[in-house]
Amino acid sequence: MCALSQSASVEDRQSDSDLTARxxxxxxxxxxxxxxxxxxxxxxxxxxxxxxxxxxxxxKLLVNDQNKYRSMMIRAYSSIWMIGGFIFVVYMGHLYIxxxxxxxxxxxxxxxxxxxxxxxxxxxxxxxxxxxWHFFFTAMLFVYGRILSQRLVNTVxxxxxxxxxxxxxxRYHMVTCYFLYIAGFVWFxxxxxxxxxxxxxxxxxxxxMILIVVxxxxxxxxxxxxxxxxxxxxPASLIVINDITAYIxxxxxxxxxxxxxxxxxxxxGFIGASVTTIISAFLLANYLGRFQWLTCPRKDLSTGWLQxxxxxxxxPENVTLPGWFPWKELEVLPVQWHALALxxxxxxxxxxxGFFASGFKRAFKIKDFGDSIPGHGGLTDRMDCQMVMAVFxxxxxxxxxxxxxxxxxxxFDQIITNLTYEEQRALYTNLGEIIQxxxxxx
Amino acid sequence: xxxxxxSASVEHRQSDSDLTARxxxxxxxxxxxxxxxxxxxxxxxxxxxxxxxxxxxxxKLLVNDQNKYRSMMIRAYSSVWMIGGFVFVVCMGHLYIxxxxxxxxxxxxxxxxxxxxxxxxxxxxxxxxxxxWHFFFTAMLFVYGRILSQRLVNTVxxxxxxxxxxxxxxRYHMATCYFFYIAGFVWFxxxxxxxxxxxxxxxxxxxxMILIVVxxxxxxxxxxxxxxxxxxxxPASLIVINDITAYIxxxxxxxxxxxxxxxxxxxxGFIGASVTTIISAFLLANYFGRFQWLTCPRKDLSTGWLQxxxxxxxxPENITLPEWFPWKELEVLPVQWHALALxxxxxxxxxxxGFFASGFKRAFKIKDFGDSIPGHGGLTDRMDCQMVMAVFxxxxxxxxxxxxxxxxxxxFDQIITNLTYEEQRSLYTNLGEIIQxxxxxx
Numbered sequence: 001m002c003a004l005s006q007s008a009s010v011e012d013r014q015s016d017s018d019l020t021a022r023x024x025x026x027x028x029x030x031x032x033x034x035x036x037x038x039x040x041x042x043x044x045x046x047x048x049x050x051x052x053x054x055x056x057x058x059x060k061l062l063v064n065d066q067n068k069y070r071s072m073m074i075r076a077y078s079s080i081w082m083i084g085g086f087i088f089v090v091y092m093g094h095l096y097i098x099x100x101x102x103x104x105x106x107x108x109x110x111x112x113x114x115x116x117x118x119x120x121x122x123x124x125x126x127x128x129x130x131x132x133w134h135f136f137f138t139a140m141l142f143v144y145g146r147i148l149s150q151r152l153v154n155t156v157x158x159x160x161x162x163x164x165x166x167x168x169x170x171r172y173h174m175v176t177c178y179f180l181y182i183a184g185f186v187w188f189x190x191x192x193x194x195x196x197x198x199x200x201x202x203x204x205x206x207x208x209m210i211l212i213v214v215x216x217x218x219x220x221x222x223x224x225x226x227x228x229x230x231x232x233x234x235p236a237s238l239i240v241i242n243d244i245t246a247y248i249x250x251x252x253x254x255x256x257x258x259x260x261x262x263x264x265x266x267x268x269g270f271i272g273a274s275v276t277t278i279i280s281a282f283l284l285a286n287y288l289g290r291f292q293w294l295t296c297p298r299k300d301l302s303t304g305w306l307q308x309x310x311x312x313x314x315x316p317e318n319v320t321l322p323g324w325f326p327w328k329e330l331e332v333l334p335v336q337w338h339a340l341a342l343x344x345x346x347x348x349x350x351x352x353x354g355f356f357a358s359g360f361k362r363a364f365k366i367k368d369f370g371d372s373i374p375g376h377g378g379l380t381d382r383m384d385c386q387m388v389m390a391v392f393x394x395x396x397x398x399x400x401x402x403x404x405x406x407x408x409x410x411x412f413d414q415i416i417t418n419l420t421y422e423e424q425r426a427l428y429t430n431l432g433e434i435i436q437x438x439x440x441x442x
Numbered sequence: 443x444x445x446x447x448x449s450a451s452v453e454h455r456q457s458d459s460d461l462t463a464r465x466x467x468x469x470x471x472x473x474x475x476x477x478x479x480x481x482x483x484x485x486x487x488x489x490x491x492x493x494x495x496x497x498x499x500x501x502k503l504l505v506n507d508q509n510k511y512r513s514m515m516i517r518a519y520s521s522v523w524m525i526g527g528f529v530f531v532v533c534m535g536h537l538y539i540x541x542x543x544x545x546x547x548x549x550x551x552x553x554x555x556x557x558x559x560x561x562x563x564x565x566x567x568x569x570x571x572x573x574x575w576h577f578f579f580t581a582m583l584f585v586y587g588r589i590l591s592q593r594l595v596n597t598v599x600x601x602x603x604x605x606x607x608x609x610x611x612x613r614y615h616m617a618t619c620y621f622f623y624i625a626g627f628v629w630f631x632x633x634x635x636x637x638x639x640x641x642x643x644x645x646x647x648x649x650x651m652i653l654i655v656v657x658x659x660x661x662x663x664x665x666x667x668x669x670x671x672x673x674x675x676x677p678a679s680l681i682v683i684n685d686i687t688a689y690i691x692x693x694x695x696x697x698x699x700x701x702x703x704x705x706x707x708x709x710x711g712f713i714g715a716s717v718t719t720i721i722s723a724f725l726l727a728n729y730f731g732r733f734q735w736l737t738c739p740r741k742d743l744s745t746g747w748l749q750x751x752x753x754x755x756x757x758p759e760n761i762t763l764p765e766w767f768p769w770k771e772l773e774v775l776p777v778q779w780h781a782l783a784l785x786x787x788x789x790x791x792x793x794x795x796g797f798f799a800s801g802f803k804r805a806f807k808i809k810d811f812g813d814s815i816p817g818h819g820g821l822t823d824r825m826d827c828q829m830v831m832a833v834f835x836x837x838x839x840x841x842x843x844x845x846x847x848x849x850x851x852x853x854f855d856q857i858i859t860n861l862t863y864e865e866q867r868s869l870y871t872n873l874g875e876i877i878q879x880x881x882x883x884x
Contacts, residue, residue: 171841172841174841175837175842178834178837182834185794185798186791188798189798194702197801198806201801201806205647205648206647209650212654260636349624349628352628352631356627356630359634360639362639363639363642395617395620398616399613399614400617411853411856411857411861415873421880424873424876424877425877428874428877431866431869431873434858434866435863435866435870
């Protein structure tokens with residue numbers, strides 16, 4: 001489940017009678033209580049010695065007031081650090097956000113790889129774990145090679161020697177990745193050990209699923225970033241806003257349960273958050289749309305300042321409002337209308353990413369994907385809704401924002417990757433003549 | 443395992459003492475023996491009442507001569523029908539091959555979907571099966587939409603009204619497929635039933651893996667077909683040749699086991715087949731390369747005759763041979779050198795697709811993926827090596843064949859015929875920017 005709405009699951013975890021039975025040993029260490037779970041994994045809760053709530057009804061949010069507010073403090077503390085770190089990276093620039101995405105990916109993959117690992121079987125298969133990271137590296141090369149090839153070309157456009165190397169790398173990019181994948185495939189088959197087949201095939205499938213899930217959304221995130229940080233920052237912020245407001249509305253008004261999968265989510269929280277998110281989307285788009293740092297696409301891999309023509313989407317328009325509005329006119333950036341669609345999706349559909357993660361955890365009887373973030377769980381617990389949103393944002397951007405059609409993009413790619421500079425110039429000259437002819441006739 | 447080399451596994455199956463115990467009931471029905479396996483699935487073997495071989499050494503291929511030759515006759519009979527049907531479809535044309543691929547896909551998916559299905563759980567989940575077909579339909583729309591969009595455009599280029607419709611469909615293709623996928627995702631989450639979570643998530647993951655495996659290779663197959671049937675026919679034929687010759691060499695000379703996963707495969711069969719396949723690749727490419735029906739790309743979705751300029755790859759060159767060769771000169775199509783690479787891959791790497799399938803069947807204790815083809819098993823049993831080969835052929839073609847043949851003229855033609863005037867201008871502007879950057883620096 002996403003962000004702060006997970007506080008409910010903290011209680012859920014600790015109210016679970018299993019945990020009380022499991023946590024027979026409670027050791028006080030450096031002022032913090034270390035609880036030993038039945039998986040043998042130590043989990044540090046800052047002062048989380050909470051009792052089982054007495055009643056199980058809608059009002060239980062107000063039971064154990066002190067602990068409830070304390071857990072909210074823990075989560076707020078972690079959230080502030082996360083949001084602060086995020087803003088810092090956004091300020092640093094596109095390349096650093098990319099680095100942040102890659103780091104998050106590595107930790108997510110590590111969490112998820114170890115999730116369904118069985119240490120008994122693993123001992124009999126030395127080196128099998130490395131296969132995961134081989135496929136991870138191959139996926140990274142493939143995904144970022146595709147997305148950033150054009151920008152890499154632009155970065156080295158000035159250096160003729162480097163350009164040749166890069167152009168060749170791009171031309172044989174697909175083959176390289178395929179070769180690496182086949183090497184991993186052959187390695188897997190040669191590593192199959194009798195009586196371990198089922199475990200190994202399960203791990204192989206699991207690895208593929210993880211890498212597909214992790215890399216699809218992160219590749220789209222990075223693609224969005226380089227189209228203009230706005231298209232990364234706005235969707236991500238909307239998810240955060242949706243989660244925080246859902247928690248707040250649920251905390252104060254929560255009564256009707258929303259879905260069996262996540263018993264602490266409420267309809268009041270959901271609806272309140274949806275309305276707030278859509279309104280925030282409209283307003284936030286106006287605020288974020290004023291900064292060229294956020295709206296300009298990054299054409300290469302540099303880290304300097306950005307300047308560009310904002311384009312029609314970010315040019316203010318005046319909209320005349322109906323008579324009953326207090327203001328006569330409103331200055332609106334056209335992009336704000338698109339932001340409404342993003343807000344709608346982030347409040348209605350993106351939470352299903354959280355439900356999926358909840359269902360998954362119930363199916364495999366795990367409490368959290370990891371324990372890197374105090375009060376929240378692991379990285380995947382934080383990213384589950386973000387992933388769904390990132391894919392939507394990319395597809396929305398490609399389909400409804402980008403003026404270029406598919407054909408132009410495809411042909412342009414062909415020109416850049418397949419023709420030499422002299423050939424490109426020849427093509428340019430010929431094309432110029434044709435266009436001039438048309439211009440003079442029409 | 444691929445094609446005829448599976449005859450060995452037929453013996454393996456029936457020599458398995460389990461099967462003798464399981465097949466307590468043997469009913470003679472219409473001249474064929476129906477054997478009830480322990481899974482309750484009836485399997486029809488035409489006269490396959492074979493006894494357990496006495497010894498388990500290299501010479502066991504000659505034991506039970508009569509039955510061995512009989513099973514070979516069965517497999518040969520099915521193979522002749524398959525190859526005949528295949529040749530027929532090739533003569534019919536590209537569109538019909540595409541239809542054949544789609545039909546094969548549907549049956550493969552059906553086989554694989556039902557493979558890990560547990561009927562008890564399924565009864566409690568009405569309508570859950572339909573989710574598989576929903577995702578199947580979405581995958582089909584996505585994959586073939588991407589590959590055939592350009593050709594669809596060319597087919598309706600003459601009709602302005604249809605062109606507009608098709609152009610819009612293509613523009614919103616990605617958004618449409620995404621919408622379908624998200625609909626399936628939400629449907630899945632809303633269908634989660636308590637105590638069934640693990641089964642449902644397992645089915646969800648399994649569905650994704652199947653669709654990815656089935657559609658990746660089939661989409662590449664179709665892409666190859668429309669680039670020129672040669673690039674589909676040659677790789678597929680090489681796999682068939684490799685399997686048949688591996689069987690023959692193993693039948694007569696087989697002594698040293700190759701890999702634990704497939705105990706009846708031998709090094710002699712493997713090496714004999716590799717040499718034969720590579721030589722056949724060289725010769726077959728020369729034969730296929732003479733037919734314009736096979737070498738010309740299909741630019742649209744028509745079914746008529748094909749005419750085109752063969753291109754440098756299919757234009758004969760004369761090579762002077764060293765003196766010790768009986769011939770002074772040899773007429774070689776340049777494509778034959780590429781065929782050597784295809785032959786090398788088909789003999790060395792593609793069999794790993796068969797090993798993967800064997801390992802998978804052992805892991806999950808299934809004998810065959812299905813039983814549609816007598817003596818061979820199911821469709822997936824036949825397609826496992828073909829799938830690996832199809833992906834390689836596509837990537838090889840994209841990286842080493844296409845790049846060579848792309849020229850200024852070709853791209854210029856594309857620009858003139860496919861882009862609207864506005865798109866041409868936008869391409870011209872973008873290209874101008876790139877060229878100016880280079881001009882100013884170099």
